[in-house]
Amino acid sequence: MDSKHQIYRPEESKEDLMAEKLTSEDESNELLGDIDFMDTSSITVPESLIDQVIGQDEAVEVIKKAAHQRRHVMLIGSPGTGKSMLGKAMSELLPVEELQDVLVYANPEDNNTPRVRVVPAGRGKQIVDAQKMEARKKVQTRNMFLMLIVMALIVYAYYTGQLLFGVIAAALIFLSLRYMLPKEDAMVPKLLVDNNNKKKAPYVDATGAHAGALLGDVRHDPFQSGGLETPSHERVECGSIHKAHKGVLFIDEVNTLRLESQQSLLTALQEGEYPITGQSERSSGALVRTEPVPCNFIMIAAGNLDAMQGMHPALRSRIKGYGYEVYMRDTMEDTLENRNKLIRFVAQEIVRDGKIPHFTRDAVAEVMREAKRRSGRKGHLTLMLRDLGGLIRVAGDVARAEGASLTDAKHVLQAKKMARSVEQQLADRYMERRKDYSMFHSSGDEIGRVNGLAVMADSGIVLPIMAEVTPAQSKEEGKIIATGKLQEIAKEAVTNVSVLIKKFLGEDITKKDVHIQFIGTYEGVEGDSASISIATAVISALEGVPVKQTVAMTGSLSVRGDVMPVGGVTQKIEAAAQAGIKTVLIPKSNVGDVLIDESIKGKIEIIPVSTIGEVFEYAMGSQRTRLIEKLRKFASDAKIGIALPESIHNPSRSI
Structure with a gap:
């Protein structure tokens, strides 16, 4: 096998490519290295908040x-x-x-x-209490004085034979003095702070x-x-x-x-x-x-x-x-020091929650793996620690429900299924609906139809793209018409692809209209990660070369035909696998970003590509030889640089 088509594995380092699958114990040792602990109960959690901040x-x-x-x-x-x-x-x-x-x-x-x-x-409370006590004494003295006046009036009226008049006069004097005299408690200060x-x-x-x-x-x-x-x-x-x-x-x-x-x-x-x-x-x-x-x-x-x-x-x-x-920072470098910090973070969350059991070494390794996966960058760990803490708590709840004394890796795996975000659940329903109505195909070959990949929030989806070529409606020029609620960056990506179409075909397409449809994109499309999908669909429609529907792809595209990196490749690959896709093409620059779940391994072949020519080689059907030879001949005659594969054969490489 040509070295260019070497088989890759998601867990492999950049230097060494391992042919054998790692066991769970080996994976734990690889993720945790020489960090020695049996479970998180032995991890010391710092008391100071500033020392608990990670990354x-x-x-x-x-x-x-x-x-x-x-x-x-x-x-x-x-x-x-x-x-x-x-x-x-x-x-x-x-x-x-x-x-x-x-x-x-x-x-x-x-x-x-x-x-x-x-x-x-502390002095404020003392002042308020002292003045309240003083005001209370003044009120008591005033009330006693008023009562003496009232009693004197009643006694005087009784002895003069005018008791009724005396009672009325006493009541009027009591009420008038009570409400006319200043209130002592009104002068008591209020403790504001x-x-x-x-x-x-x-x-x-x-x-x-x-x-x-x-x-x-x-x-x-x-x-x-x-x-x-x-x-x-x-x-x-x-x-x-x-x-x-x-x-x-x-x-x-x-x-x-x-x-x-x-x-x-x-x-x-x-x-x-x-x-x-x-x-x-x-x-x-x-x-x-x-x-x-x-x-x-x-x-x-x-x-x-x-x-x-x-x-x-x-x-x-x-x-x-x-x-x-x-x-x-959203991520931190994947170093031994930072892995130690992430292990301490797991212990911190357990101590802070106080209701979940401690994590075993394998469980921490699974959390570490998820942190790598969520970072979306090779050689990095995520710092979106609130979401990661949610996974830790759900895993602890699962272990507590089973009556386990420690949280193991299986509990973390169960928690990953249970603690899916609303966006992930929505993406699942979205894919189910599309699959029920055959909005995307996962078998056979078709002309002008490509399975693109996109990200919805933090979950991937399959995005079918179709292209068709018709005679131009305008006598002056042909147009490239894209539909599907495209946003600004997506529109610019279509424009960049149109440059490649003219460059690769080397023919006048002013008499043709190219229609590009993003199927089922009711929420709109943004980003340029569908660039290679658009280019493949349009070239397929123009040249009549079928595209394999078992293949899905994602990647940005330069005007010179280079496939450039995109985000969310792990989520896109998992979405493709769940949809029944057999092969995924991703930018070669994103190889280190791939970290798929164990359940996905073996279900899908992942092929890194670096040029649009390689995309055609792996995505096109049996007639791709004619297309690539035509492109190579045109490139030679026009003396322009078009990146094309040196050989054409059945691909056999995966990440």
Whole structure:
């Protein structure tokens, strides 16, 4: 066999190609190397949150510096990569400072401008309790004085023979004095921010908070007269920015805050204090505005890439100018050190959950394998650890349901089937429906029909593509017409393929219209991974050469005919295998990205290709010899470079 057509295996290293399948024990040893442990109960879990962060070394270093220097931080990255944990860890790293309590007092000069006082932590509660006790004593003294007056009036009326008049007079005096005299408890301050018995800097998560919860608010008072009103200072409520004073304020998806709230947040960041006022103009609290309340916090803003688009430019400039911006990593290199960290992550999740049994060595190896698979990159491990943690918990639940003392590899494999995402389940139903109605074929040869492969969320699907050639409707030129709700990148991919068609055929196609149909793409098509599928379908239709329906393919295509790498090859291969496809063509650059499940091995042949010529060799039917010879002759006559295979034979290589 020619070395060019060497047989590959998904688990093989780049240098050595092993012919024999690895046993599960060998696979565990290969994945875990010299890491010695029997189960995760022997793995030490660090107590500090910052030491529990996996794979985000750059972000951890920034958080440590920001905590020491009290800088703001913006964390941008995919969900589940550790942004919230880094925020909590920062509050543990902040230098120990004297926390403060905030009191709000009534203002006799202006009821709508309550006064604010700051005292050491724990002192606020003592002040409020002392003043409540003093007010209670004053109330008791006043009530006793009123009772003496009332009793004196009743006794006087009794002896003068005017008892009824005396009772009425006593009642009127009692009520008038009770409601006309100032209330002693109205002068008792309200403890707005209480940091009593707190040893660490506060951490406040204000994700999704509305204006009142974030910036503070003043409650509405429905009874504003007749002695039934509530004093203004008692209706004041602090916001998250005030609770986070001398601590950390964490806001995820910061772009979801209204622009007005972002502007107010910017003011709080700049001034280190912010007055509290009613947030609703229809509330009586809108008239109340306190003196500035301290809010000297460190802000950690988090979000996806789109968070920066909806973020107030001045707020982002403030964070960038007085802090750091960090882009979180989605994957980490597959090294021995990082594998050790991932093993520790499994132990961390088990300890944090507290309801699932520890994992055996084989179970951890299966989790490690899944981390490699989900990374989508050769030589990398995924850092989408929230999803991976979900798999760990489901596997533990399966083991617990069976009454097992330890979670084994079989439990992890069962969990992978049970813990499928909604998108994966939707893709399964999608494929079932297509198969029931024969929307794609998995046997025979057909002209102008190709089984492409695509990704729906985190699951693969088979994407049938058909091409047909007709006389041009326009007298001036022929057109390439693609249908199937194509998005921008997909349209550009079709344009690139049209260049190749002209180059490979070497003939005038201005008198022909080429129709390309993406079958069943009701949700739309985006990306260029169907480029080699489009090119194969169109060339097949133009030249009348049938395409094997047992073959599916994925790959991007350059205008010179080179097959370029795409994403999601593992998911696409698994989808093809489940659909009954026998052979899959993938870009040669993606060979290291393939990590398919054990259940798929042996069901499908995976062939890496590097040029469109190789695609034709392996995808076309028995008449491919005529097509390739024609292309080679044209390339020679026109003296242009077209990458074609040196020999034509039945392929026998797979990954």
